[in-house]
Amino acid sequence: MPESTVRGERALAARTLTPGRAEGPAFVLEGPLSFWGGVDSESGRMIDGRHPQFGEALSGRVVLLPAGRGSSSSSSVLAEMVRAGTAPAAIVFLESDAILVLGAVVAGELYGRSLPMVQLDEHDYRSIQTGDHVTVEAFEADAVLQIRAAPIR
Numbered sequence: 001m002p003e004s005t006v007r008g009e010r011a012l013a014a015r016t017l018t019p020g021r022a023e024g025p026a027f028v029l030e031g032p033l034s035f036w037g038g039v040d041s042e043s044g045r046m047i048d049g050r051h052p053q054f055g056e057a058l059s060g061r062v063v064l065l066p067a068g069r070g071s072s073s074s075s076s077v078l079a080e081m082v083r084a085g086t087a088p089a090a091i092v093f094l095e096s097d098a099i100l101v102l103g104a105v106v107a108g109e110l111y112g113r114s115l116p117m118v119q120l121d122e123h124d125y126r127s128i129q130t131g132d133h134v135t136v137e138a139f140e141a142d143a144v145l146q147i148r149a150a151p152i153r
Contacts, residue, residue, distance in 0.1 A: 012124045012145040016138040017096055018104040020114030023135040024089040026128050026147075027061040029053060032069035035077040035100065044086030062134040063088040064125065068097030078103030083111050090116040090136040092145070094125045118143040 030052045033039070038048035044059030059081075068074060078100055081087035087107075091100065096119045104115040116138040124145075128134065131150035137143060 009146070009148045012120060012127075012147060014092070014118035014120050014124070014136075014138070014143040014145055015096075016141055016143040017093070017101050017117040017119055018108070018115060019138050019140075020090070020116035021135075021137050021139070022062065022090040022114075022116050023133065024060050024062045025150075026064060026130055026132040026134045027056070027058065027088075028064040028128060028130045029066060032067040033065060034069040034071055035074035035081075035103075036071035038069075039077060039081070041077050041080040041084060041086060044081060044088075058088045059086045060089050062090045062092060062136060064092045064128055065094070065097070065100075066125075067093070067095040068100050072099055075099050075103030075106065078115070079107040079110065082107035082113050082115050087115055090118070090134070090138075092125065092128070092134070092136070093117065093119045094122060095119075116143075118145065120145070 040047045116136045133148040135146040
C-alpha cells in the first residue's frame with residue numbers, strides 16, 4: 001500500500017452568516033441545490049435525481065455549497081433537518097443564500113441549535129476538497145476555518 005502524504009493544514013478567513021462552531025469532513029457539492037424537493041429532511045440525503053451527487057448524505061458533514069437553488073420553502077426543510085438532527089454540521093457558501101440562512105436562524109430560535117454558515121471567496125472555496133477535515137469557528141462578523149487536508153493516497 002502506498003504511503004500517505006498530507007497536503008497540509010491551513011486557516012482561511014471567512015464571513016460569518018450564522019454563528020457557531022462545528023467540524024467534520026468536507027463535502028463539496030458539484031452544483032447548486034434546492035433543499036425543497038432536493039433533500040430528505042428525515043434522512044439528510046440528497047433526493048434530487050438531477051443532482052450529480054444524488055443519494056449522498058449531508059448529515060454531519062461540512063457542506064460546501066456553491067449556491068442555493070430554488071424555493072423559499074428550503075428554509076423550512078433546513079430548519080426541520082436541524083430539529084431532526086440530520087442537518088449538515090456547517091454550510092460553507094461560495095454565494096450566500098438568504099433563504100437557507102433564514103432556515104438556520106429560525107432553527108436556532110425554535111430549537112436552540114446552531115448551524116454555522118460562512119461565505120468564502122472563490123480561491124479559498126475552491127481550495128477545499130471532499131474529505132478534508134474542516135473546523136468552522138463563526139462567532140463574530142469574521143470567521144475562521146481550519147482545514148486539515150485529507151491524505152493523498
